[in-house]
Amino acid sequence: MSFTGQWIGTYAGPANGHLVVNIDDVGSHYEGNASVLPFSRALPSSIFQFRTPSKAASQKFSAFTTPIHPHTLQPALWEDIKGLFSADVHHAQSVHATIELKNGKIHLQGNTEVGPYNAILDKAEASGESRLPGEKLSWAGFKNRISALSKTGFLFRGQAHPWKLCTSYHRAGRYRLSQFITRDVRQLHQKLSSLTDHYFDLSNPEQNGAFYSLLQHHGYPTPLLDWSYSPYVAAFFAFRGISKSLVSQDDEVRIYLFNHQEWVKRLQQSPVLDPPLPHVSVMEFISIANPRQVPQQAVTTASNIVDIETYITNIESTNNTTFLTAIDIPASERDTAMADLRFMGITAGSMFPGIEGVCEEMKEMNF
Structure with missing residues (x-):
C-alpha cells in the first residue's frame, strides 16, 4: 500500500485536534503537507510541508511549522499573531515525525518544542457510493418538489449515479493543490494562450478564476465541482450521462441540492483554491472565452477535501443545520425527462454552444 492520498484523523498530545495530511507520489519519494487544527480555538492552527527520504512503509522526516492567522486563515509569523492568544500559549517551530503504514492506516508519532504528538489517520476515499440517502421521486414528483422550493438559496448538481461528491482533481489521484497551481495551471496557460481570443492574466484574481473555470468546462481535472442555479440544467447533466439502450429498472440518477446561502452565511469562504485549512468555498467566476x-x-x-459529502455532513452535525440533500429519480424516465427539458430549451446545443453541442443534440433526437 502507498502513502499517497488524503489522510484524516485526530491527534493527541499537549493539545488535541484534527489532522489532515495530503501526500503525493513524486517518483523516488513522497511529498506532503499537513494541517494541524486544535479543538480549542484558544490555540493556533498550523501547517507544515515535508518530504520523505524514500518510499518505504516507515518514514522519518523533519519540517518547519507555520502558524495560521485566526482571522484571515492565512499563514503568518508567530511574532505577528502571538498577541492574539493568551500569554501562556506557545507555537512549535518544527516537528520531527515518524509515519508508518499499518493495516491501511497511517500511524504518526512526532515531537515538537511544546511536546510529543501521536495520531492514527484513515484514508479518505475519492470514489464510491454516496452515503447520503436520496429522496425517491418520479420525474413528475421531482418537478413538483422543485416548484415548492424557495427560489433562492440552492445550488443543484446532476449526476448519472448516486456517487459521492468529489472533484475530478481528487478522483485523478492528486492531493497537493500547490502542484496544480504552480505547475498544471502554468503549463495549460502556456499551451492555451494561442487558442483563446482573450489572454488570461493569472495575476488578476478574476481572470485567474475564469481560467480555472475554462479548464473545468473543457474536461481538465480541477479542484472545482460544478453546480447550477437551475435544477433543470442539473437534471439535464444527470440524464445526459445515461445510455438510452442500457438503462436498468434499478438505475437512478441523482440531483444534489446544496443550500449555499446558509453555507456561505455560517462558514468563512476562502478566496483562494489552496488555503492552509480544509474548506469548501462557493465561487462564481466571470465568464471569459467560455460560452x-x-x-x-x-x-x-472549490475544495481541498477529497470526501466533500462527509465534510459537509460533519459540519451539519455541529451547526444543527441541513446544507446538503439529494433526490434520486429512476433512470428509466430518461426519455420523458429529456423531452421535457428540450421543450424548456435545455439541450446539448444550448448547453455546449458550437458544433459538438449541436451534433449531440441532433443525435439525441435522431438515434
Missing part, C-alpha cells in the same frame, strides 16, 4: 458558463447557469465550489 458554456452562462447557459449552464454555472457556479462552482
